[in-house]
């Protein structure tokens with residue numbers, strides 16, 4: 457079995473006249489955290505949705521954990537999980553009920569212990585009996601992350617998972633994600649508009665703009681490529697410069 | 708066609724929690740049919756006063772109401788389950804999990820069946836206690852009638868969900884509207900014969916029409932409604948296959964056009 461967790465080649469998605477993702481090729485290795493950056497509308501969510509089988513690519517090929525998406529969708533998704541700031545757990549169920557449902561959906565063994573462990577990890581154990589809809593957005597983000605780790609996924613796809621966390625909690629969550637990556641070797645693909653997040657968490661970064669991959673490398677390589685001090689400056693440069701391409705690096 | 712029952716029951720558990728948690732949903736589930744039954748019960752009582760000696764002809768109004776609700780609830784089991792997941796923005800959590808479409812359908816079918824059994828029992832008991840209408844007077848055809856109505860409800864439910872998938876939450880009213888669009892055609896409270904000639908073939912192409920015709924036939928003292936049941940069952944096979952094909956087609960198209968992903972994040 458290959459050591460690549462994701463191999464995407466020539467991914468393309470066209471919605472009517474919009475090219476949301478264009479010739480996107482990348483790899484994600486085992487135990488790696490890969491950041492997916494880019495301005496609004498760059499195609500990040502579309503790319504993640506294709507990896508999850510929620511959107512069918514117009515062209516291109518996706519292999520996850522050595523299997524083909526969407527052909528082996530079920531076998532792949534059993535070993536992955538997903539969390540997004542824009543996707544919620546049912547608001548009228550209690551936190552523990554929601555986690556129980558998803559534990560059973562993912563066929564988690566000894567789910568009570570697993571749920572207790574995760575609630576502790578994300579410091580939300582006191583909320584277990586609360587109705588999910590009554591949680592603050594930071595609390596529900598952490599409960600969503602509990603759901604995302606239930607099945608001990610080998611690949612975690614996170615679409616802006618820290619969008620609503622305060623700086624303290626964002627820091628804790630980054631540490632936790634780093635921790636599970638280190639302990640369990642989980643691979644992650646991570647989109648965020650928080651450059652701090654990205655610099656601290658990601659081993660490597662893909663920079664997208666208008667559907668295309670315009671730069672790829674470690675955060676320091678990317679900064680060096682664009683001749684900027686921070687990823688934030690790189691980001692602004694890309695967003696304002698339209699099709700601007702990294703010095704020396706062709707798109 | 709492999710089916711992972713653990714995942715089906717995980718989803719059933721999700722809806723069970725929902726109904727256990729939500730008193731308004733529980734009340735809503737029985738409130739409308741009970742109100743309907745009260746109205747039709749008193750209408751029947753009144754008609755019996757006007758025309759004593761013709762009970763067979765009028766009591767079927769109550770049977771019709773109960774039968775209609777069976778079809779309606781089976782459809783709602785599917786379409787409301789889907790809407791609940793849309794409203795709570797949970798749909799992508801579900802479809803990013805290893806659930807298969809047929810497992811999702813099986814779970815919502817079971818939820819529909821459960822609702823039908825609960826409401827059917829409540830209504831039958833009320834009709835018996837308050838109006839001396841015994842649903843079991845329908846006789847041995849009761850079970851095949853019931854099955855046909857539930858199956859048609861599932862087929863209509865699949866079409867409803869497929870359309871909501873395409874047009875989004877803006878189309879949610881269809882979950883309630885589609886069954887009532889069919890109601891005048893399905894000859895629920897009157898025989899097909901009273902419909903204008905050009906409408907009759909359309910009415911006869913609906914499985915439920917044959918169930919309602921069969922029910923009136925039996926309640927008027929007719930024998931076992933074999934022909935009507937055969938018609939209803941054959942049409943239902945077509946409806947079920949058509950509904951499932953339409954559902955799968957629309958789901959595929961939603962994955963292509965990105966509607967599934969967009970719908971889940973709105």
Ligand SMILES: Nc1ncnc2c1ncn2[C@@H]1O[C@H](COP(=O)(O)OP(=O)(O)OP(=O)(O)O)[C@@H](O)[C@H]1O
Nearest residue numbers: 471476495496497498499500501502964965966969
């Ligand atoms: N279902 C759809 N139908 C039509 N166009 C779509 C659809 N989904 C996405 N798009 C378009 O595709 C492009 C990429 O969108 P996407 O949501 O992937 O961007 P993103 O990088 O996630 O942006 P953001 O940072 O705002 O979340 C946008 O121009 C968007 O309008």
Ligand SMILES: [Mg+2]
Nearest residue numbers: 500501502615
């Ligand atoms: Mg996005």
